[in-house]
Amino acid sequence: MQKKxxxxxxxxxxxxxxxxxxxxxxLSYKDKILPGVRVEWxxxxxxxxxxxxxxxxxxxxxxxxxPIEVVAGENKLETTRAELGFSMDAEKVxxxxxxxxxxxxxxxxxxxxxxxxxxxxxVPYQEVKVDYSTAEKVLEPxxxxxxxxxxxxxxxxxxxxxxxxxxxxxxxxxxxxxxFVDLFSFNKPFTATVELQFRExxxxxxxxxxxxxxINGLLATYSTSFDAxxxxxxxxxxxxxxxxxxxxxKPGEVFSFNVKVGPRTAKRGYREAIIIEANEFVPGLGGGVxxxxxxxYNAVLLAGLEIxxxxxxxxxxxxxxxxxxxxVSYGYQDLKFRNNMDSYIYIKxxxxxxxxxxxxxxxxxxxxxxxxxxxxxxxxxxKVITKKDSNLLEGKTVVENSGAKGYRVSAxxxxxxxxxxxxxDYYRPINxxxxxxxxxxxxxxxxxxxxxxxxxxxxxxxxxxxPEEPGExxxxxxxxxxxxxxxx
Numbered sequence: 121m122q123k124k125x126x127x128x129x130x131x132x133x134x135x136x137x138x139x140x141x142x143x144x145x146x147l148s149y150k151d152k153i154l155p156g157v158r159v160e161w162x163x164x165x166x167x168x169x170x171x172x173x174x175x176x177x178x179x180x181x182x183x184x185x186x187p188i189e190v191v192a193g194e195n196k197l198e199t200t201r202a203e204l205g206f207s208m209d210a211e212k213v214x215x216x217x218x219x220x221x222x223x224x225x226x227x228x229x230x231x232x233x234x235x236x237x238x239x240x241x242x243v244p245y246q247e248v249k250v251d252y253s254t255a256e257k258v259l260e261p262x263x264x265x266x267x268x269x270x271x272x273x274x275x276x277x278x279x280x281x282x283x284x285x286x287x288x289x290x291x292x293x294x295x296x297x298x299x300f301v302d303l304f305s306f307n308k309p310f311t312a313t314v315e316l317q318f319r320e321x322x323x324x325x326x327x328x329x330x331x332x333x334x335i336n337g338l339l340a341t342y343s344t345s346f347d348a349x350x351x352x353x354x355x356x357x358x359x360x361x362x363x364x365x366x367x368x369x370k371p372g373e374v375f376s377f378n379v380k381v382g383p384r385t386a387k388r389g390y391r392e393a394i395i396i397e398a399n400e401f402v403p404g405l406g407g408g409v410x411x412x413x414x415x416x417y418n419a420v421l422l423a424g425l426e427i428x429x430x431x432x433x434x435x436x437x438x439x440x441x442x443x444x445x446x447x448v449s450y451g452y453q454d455l456k457f458r459n460n461m462d463s464y465i466y467i468k469x470x471x472x473x474x475x476x477x478x479x480x481x482x483x484x485x486x487x488x489x490x491x492x493x494x495x496x497x498x499x500x501x502x503k504v505i506t507k508k509d510s511n512l513l514e515g516k517t518v519v520e521n522s523g524a525k526g527y528r529v530s531a532x533x534x535x536x537x538x539x540x541x542x543x544x545d546y547y548r549p550i551n552x553x554x555x556x557x558x559x560x561x562x563x564x565x566x567x568x569x570x571x572x573x574x575x576x577x578x579x580x581x582x583x584x585x586x587p588e589e590p591g592e593x594x595x596x597x598x599x600x601x602x603x604x605x606x607x608x
Contacts, residue, residue, distance in 0.1 A: 250303075259316070340424075
């Protein structure tokens with residue numbers, strides 16, 4: 121009995137010692153990585169997370185900045201992994217090291233303590249990543265010199281609206297995944313020589329892809345005229361039209377004028393010309409772009425495409441019929457339409473000699489019979505505003521602004537004999553402004569004598585002139601019929 125008690129006592133003492141020892145170990149490395157832990161060949165045992173991260177990052181930097189020689193035929197390029205888009209992350213591997221002996225069951229944690237202390241634990245290095253698009257740009261001087269690049273098939277439409285397809289061609293492209301295999305190895309020495317591998321690559325757009333678009337002829341065309349002598353406005357029209365040219369729109373896709381053309385800023389080449397702002401014609405960047413959107417809108421209408429978004433101008437414009445203009449303002453007003461056909465459509469633009477033309481091509485088997493109609497529901501005469509002008513003589517008038525009529529208009533589209541309402545639009549009138557003079561007319565100076573007395577005939581005294589009767593004040597000139605405002 122005493123022997124059993126003695127054994128139990130010894131066991132209890134041993135248990136206390138073991139538990140105390142384990143507790144001491146756990147507490148000793150509470151905020152540190154276990155001793156004997158390393159990442160590949162980097163010893164991080166006994167370090168805090170922050171100390172381990174800094175140590176690993178030093179090796180990372182050495183790895184990423186080591187010189188790399190890339191060879192393609194007789195050409196060579198000196199670079200580094202960092203320049204080629206390689207990157208590494210120390211955080212993940214540090215977290216793995218830190219959790220050893222601190223997670224899982226007690227048995228598992230004790231086993232990790234023992235292995236780390238006796239044999240060391242090697243944690244595999246984290247994944248080395250590469251951005252291949254960055255590598256392609258860096259290596260472009262080498263890849264261009266080796267063979268032909270793939271050429272996409274493309275659609276070509278000549279000045280007579282004849283359509284042809286330029287076939288696609290395969291070419292050689294650098295096989296970076298195969299070429300970079302050795303660069304991923306995190307082993308010293310970090311310097312390396314890489315011979316670029318190449319493989320045949322099909323074009324992204326094949327001849328079959330272009331044929332499947334189904335574009336075989338002209339669906340609709342529309343032209344508007346502009347004053348070519350207005351240099352800034354003509355320039356803006358050309359810039360916006362160029363952005364639209366060669367646009368391909370797939371079936372079901374919604375096309376946005378603003379997305380395609382982009383902001384109308386000086387940085388993008390736009391100049392100052394007349395625009396409509398706050399119901400007035402004023403100078404502003406991008407004047408003339410609305411004529412491009414309006415011309416496109418009419419071509420889209422004639423092609424029978426679905427209108428998603430369109431706004432009229434607040435004032436009547438001269439380059440398109442009422443109810444068929446399309447005002448655009450980046451971030452505010454847009455022209456959007458949907459390709460509601462089964463085939464692609466293609467936009468071709470042309471600017472020259474004061475004429476802007478939009479052409480829409482597609483599958484002529486889906487061409488529709490389209491007519492456009494406009495109904496003027498009411499004409500709103502402009503108000504006549506008179507302003508007193510103290511610098512203008514009484515009775516004189518000057519027309520400061522000839523004004524313009526306003527309109528309420530309904531626009532319709534007839535597709536294959538069925539009439540559809542497009543929009544009900546309101547165009548504000550522009551007030552006619554007349555300045556009326558209030559400045560008094562100057563009094564005539566008295567006649568000057570010749571310095572000699574003239575007695576006149578004897579007995580007949582000179583009959584003095586009677587003053588003229590003051591005339592009736594003149595009415596302002598009758599306002600002329602207002603002209604339509606010029607285009608913004």
